[in-house]
Amino acid sequence: MWFGSRPTSTEGKTLSATNTYDPAPLQDFCVAGSTSTDAVFVNGKFCKDPKLVNANDxxxxxxxxxxxxxxxxxxxxxxxxxxxxxxxxxxxxxxxxxxxxxxxxxxxxxxxxxxxxxxxxxxxxxxxxxxxxxxxxxxxxxxxxxxxxxxxxxxxxxxxxxxxxxxxxxxxxxxxxxxRISIADAIFGSNPLVNADVLTKAFQLDKNVVNYLQKQFSSNNI
Missing domain, CATH: 2.60.120.10 (Jelly Rolls)
Structure with missing residues (x-):
């Protein structure tokens, strides 16, 4: 599987294709470890020594x-x-x-x-x-x-x-x-808040409505 961009040719035209899926493993498993004493770093996680892996993992x-x-x-x-x-x-x-x-x-x-x-x-x-x-x-x-x-x-x-x-x-x-990006939380509850003038124009809402929605969602930030 290719990761990143590469040119492809179709009827004399050059296209750019990008794949962004999780990489396919080249081994049976790579159980995520909790410390840097685990030697290999894959997908943002250190991998356990396979000899220390058990069914609970x-x-x-x-x-x-x-x-x-x-x-x-x-x-x-x-x-x-x-x-x-x-x-x-x-x-x-x-x-x-x-x-x-x-x-x-x-x-x-x-x-x-x-x-x-x-x-x-x-x-x-x-x-x-x-x-x-x-x-x-x-x-x-x-x-x-x-x-x-x-x-x-x-x-x-x-x-x-x-x-x-x-x-x-x-x-x-x-x-x-x-x-996961929750739409309402991201738009009206961001930290810091998006400028209310931007949301007023984007959603064609009264600014008081935008202010109300920001008050409702700003306390729900995860």
Whole structure:
């Protein structure tokens, strides 16, 4: 797999192609170590000596336990990345459990590093994503238990519980560190705040509305 830009030729035209996915491992595993005494540094992590690796490095317990949804959004995302399962280092995948209260929302966000495949285990969820400019096409679906939906890498998407009971879903993500940018938090709750005049013009809102939204989201910085 190529990383970086390289020229390609099509009908006499030169194109620039860039791949930004997690690199493919050249060994069985590279379990993330915690200190620099581990000799090799890969994907931002030191690698354990393979002789010291054990089954617990590939193990996580308790994902069956419901998480609290007693918050403003009524949802809770439990993300398992290389920080929770050290054996994921260099393997290019991660996993999430998402709990929803009735009317709970996993608000619009993007994963800059990963495509997401989403499966509903319990409940009824209204989901969707929006394509990039200039089309901004909205793809949406109502999902029930056993249904699967895919959110392409880098596109704004959300999940909303439209049922009358709690809902549960799991997501597989195509990166050991998919990243997450929550749209409202990033725009209205940045640190320091974006100049209100910029947001007033960008969103065509009254400046008082922008000030109100910044007050709402600035305390929610993660």
């Amino acid at each position: 590939f193990f996580f317990q308790g994902l069956n336990i419901p998480r609290s949804t007693a918050n403003q959004q009524g949802s809770n995302v439990t993300l398992l990345t290389v920080d929770q399962i050290q054996g994921l280092n260099t393997l290019g995948v991660s996993l999430a459990r998402i709990d929803f209260a009735p009317n709970g929302l996993n608000p619009p966000h993007i994963h800059p590093h990963a495509t997401e495949i989403f499966v509903v285990v319990k409940g009824t969820l209204y989901v969707g994503f929006v394509t990039s400019n200039p089309n901004n096409h909205f793809f949406t679906k109502v999902l029930n238990s056993g249904d699967v939906f895919v959110f392409p890498i880098g596109l704004i998407h959300f999940q909303y519980n439209v049922g009358s009971t709690d809902a549960l879903a799991f997501s597989g993500l195509g990166s050991q560190n998919p990243g």
